[in-house]
Amino acid sequence: MTRRAPVMTHVFLLVGGVAWLYPFLWTLGSSLKSTDEFFGRGLDPLPGTPLWSNYAQAWQGASFGQYFLNTLTITVATVLITLLVTAMAGYTLARTEFPGKGLVLVAVAATVFLPHGYTIIPIFDIMDGLGLLNSLWSIIIVQSAGGIVFGTFLFMGYFRAIDRALEDAARVDGANFHQVFWRIMLPLAGPMLATVGLFTAISAWNSFFIPLVFTLARPELRTLGVGMYAFIGENSTDWTLLCAGSVITLAPIIAIFLVLQRFFVNGLAGAVKQ
Amino acid sequence: MTDVRLAARPRALSTGTVSGLWRRIAAARWSYLYVLPMLVLLLAFVIYPIIASLGYTFYRWDGIGEPGDFVGLANFSRVMTDxxxxxxxxxxxxxxxxxxxxxxxxxxxxxxxxxxxxxxxxxxxxxxxxxxxxxxxxxxxxxxxxxxxxxxxxxxxxxxxxxxxxxxxxxxxxxxxxxxxxxxxxxxxxxxxxxxxxxxxxxxxxxxxxxxxxxxxxxxxxxxxxxxxxxxxxxxxxxxxxxxxxxxxxxxxxxxxxxxxxxxxxxxxxxxxxxxxxxxxxxxxxxxxxxxxxxxxxxxxxxxxxxxxxxxxxxxxxxxxxxxxx
Missing domain, CATH: 1.10.3720.10 (MetI-like)
Structure with a gap:
């Protein structure tokens, strides 16, 4: 498998790759078409004369600006909460002993094996009880809770592998519990923070079901995904605006992924190798 | 924190296991604080909803108000025959x-x-x-x-x-x-x-x-x-x-x-x-x-x-x- 790849391999991969991403290229091109061009040019992804006003119209007229802000708020808050909660729990479960620890570990592991019923209804009731139904907080909290088992497991594995001598040395120097975690261990967990953060960001940005349920009665809280879905139902003919909305939804997460992809890919690869 | 537990053990033997347990819990108080947010989210939004949704299966309920029409296992037999x-x-x-x-x-x-x-x-x-x-x-x-x-x-x-x-x-x-x-x-x-x-x-x-x-x-x-x-x-x-x-x-x-x-x-x-x-x-x-x-x-x-x-x-x-x- 170490022979030099023939030119045909590259041709195959390039043509295949472009065809693979054709739906995205077509969406990008069509977001700059006029309605006439949209039908005239059909499956040709290139616009004749780029019409940038589609974006302004989608952003303001079709509320995609509001949806973008909602999605961004939810994603940033969910990532911060998930990282904080799972890093703290993962560290404590990996490196400290306390009565009841076994019980906590069982509770975490059990959620993987229990059959999940239709849990969205009781979750909805709790949010109603907390008076959070009319804010983005309901979505943020539910999204954060959804990722904690996965994140806690990843941080537990990561902290368990760090040399104990570092912690012991810090304790000898008089560092207390908090200083050991915040000043020594957390800064060492950079790659895992990036991995869990990126997984959480992608799942929060792309989440559909949870924001769909929590915004059924509150259109102004919609995320981009839910906004797109609602847009088809309400203005089913504004195709070019819908394409602009798609680009607004897809571009940021693709950009973040391209910058941080090695953390994502390494995280996935680590998951199957274990 | 194994060192803390080991240090607490001899004293626990002399003063009784209950106060020994308390001492171990008090010594590990920061561990509890650090696990608590995760545990609260887990219990409230993962484990409780699983149990609560099991409760709903016994009612005929349209999702509005409180479930009141108890039907036992009828919903399961309805699913099987749907x-x-x-x-x-x-x-x-x-x-x-x-x-x-x-x-x-x-x-x-x-x-x-x-x-x-x-x-x-x-x-x-x-x-x-x-x-x-x-x-x-x-x-x-x-x-x-x-x-x-x-x-x-x-x-x-x-x-x-x-x-x-x-x-x-x-x-x-x-x-x-x-x-x-x-x-x-x-x-x-x-x-x-x-x-x-x-x-x-x-x-x-x-x-x-x-x-x-x-x-x-x-x-x-x-x-x-x-x-x-x-x-x-x-x-x-x-x-x-x-x-x-x-x-x-x-x-x-x-x-x-x-x-x-x-x-x-x-x-x-x-x-x-x-x-x-x-x-x-x-x-x-x-x-x-x-x-x-x-x-x-x-x-x-x-x-x-x-x-x-x-x-x-x-x-x-x-x-x-x-x-x-x-």
Whole structure:
């Protein structure tokens, strides 16, 4: 498998790759078409004369600006909460002993094996009880809770592998519990923070079901995904605006992924190798 | 904090176990504080809802107000006898049975091509094929719907000129083709996961094995058959399991592309449960019934666990038997 790849391999991969991403290229091109061009040019992804006003119209007229802000708020808050909660729990479960620890570990592991019923209804009731139904907080909290088992497991594995001598040395120097975690261990967990953060960001940005349920009665809280879905139902003919909305939804997460992809890919690869 | 526990133990013996336990708890107070936020989220939004939704299965309830109409296990027997549920289950299995094998074969083939260390731009190619994974299924559904509803006729023209069909196909409005489109998009959307998994598996195989085999005169196929396949088996089992479990959860694509229609032709179990709980069955007016939705969800959850365990045992047995022979 170490022979030099023939030119045909590259041709195959390039043509295949472009065809693979054709739906995205077509969406990008069509977001700059006029309605006439949209039908005239059909499956040709290139616009004749780029019409940038589609974006302004989608952003303001079709509320995609509001949806973008909602999605961004939810994603940033969910990532911060998930990282904080799972890093703290993962560290404590990996490196400290306390009565009841076994019980906590069982509770975490059990959620993987229990059959999940239709849990969205009781979750909805709790949010109603907390008076959070009319804010983005309901979505943020539910999204954060959804990722904690996965994140806690990843941080537990990561902290368990760090040399104990570092912690012991810090304790000898008089560092207390908090200083050991915040000043020594957390800064060492950079790659895992990036991995869990990126997984959480992608799942929060792309989440559909949870924001769909929590915004059924509150259109102004919609995320981009839910906004797109609602847009088809309400203005089913504004195709070019819908394409602009798609680009607004897809571009940021693709950009973040391209910058941080090695953390994502390494995280996935680590998951199957274990 | 093992040191703290060890230090506390001798004193615990002399003053009684209760105060000893208290001392250990007090000594570990920061551990509790650090685990607490995770535990609160877990109990309130993961474990409690699982238990509470089990409670709903005993009521006939439209989701408004408090559940009051106790029906015992009737919801479970209703699920068992509901034709729409079985249809949705059949559609889900159809989806999984087509998506998983096709996706795995394509991903493995692509991984074998990209695993060549001498291939330039391999990271770039991997990124190209991986990219759909990071995009939202809902938006992908919108784009695909846009393409087919406006330009499906372009495909029809091609098919007709080739003599493959004699009438225009209403792609997403046709019960058979709608499901095929969902399956095709499903394969495309998550293939990248399996590509990365297979690449990770392939990289655990040492190059020396291939070199030695080649010196012995083994061709590319022999290398694949006698080195790659046996050594990829244990990672392969995990990949198959993950792929099956993921495919059974299909929802977003169906909801956005067809809403389960036409006439329940693409209704999968998760969209069936959603429609029961929140209304909006495509082309029919079935009343909301949260009790029935919860019962269906539990039944499906149990089914999947049984299925996963059986599959894991079966695959493990397969690996062990083949491994012993090779």
């Amino acid at each position: 034709g729409i549920f079985w249809g949705a289950l059949r559609n889900t299995f159809f989806y999984v049975l087509l998506v998983v094998p096709i996706q795995l074969v394509l991903a493995l083939a692509l991984a074998l091509v990209l695993n060549n260390r001498r291939l330039r731009l391999r990271t770039f190619y991997r990124t190209l094929f991986f990219l759909p994974v990071v995009t939202s299924a809902a938006v992908v559904g919108v784009v695909v719907q846009l393409l087919f509803s406006n330009f499906g006729d372009v495909v029809n023209d091609v098919l007709m000129s080739l003599g493959l069909t004699h009438e225009y196909i209403d792609w997403l409005g046709d019960p058979n083709f709608a499901m095929i489109i969902i399956i095709g998009v499903g394969i495309w959307h998550t293939l990248g996961y399996n590509l990365v998994y297979f690449l990770a598996g392939l990289q655990t195989i040492p190059d020396e094995l291939y070199e030695a085999a080649r010196l012995d005169g083994a061709g590319a196929f022999a290398c694949f058959r006698h080195i790659t396949v046996p050594l990829l088996r244990s990672v392969g089992v995990v990949i198959v399991l993950l792929s099956v479990i993921g495919s059974f959860q299909v929802f977003d694509l169906v909801q956005v592309l067809t809403n389960g229609g036409p006439y329940f032709a693409t209704e999968v179990v998760n969209s069936y449960i959603y429609h029961l709980a929140f209304g909006g069955f495509s082309g029919s007016s079935v009343d909301r019934d949260v009790g029935l939705a919860s019962a269906a969800s539990f039944f499906y959850g149990l089914l999947l666990i049984v299925f996963a365990v059986v599959q894991a045992l079966f695959l493990r047995a397969l690996v062990r038997r083949r491994g012993g022979r090779a």
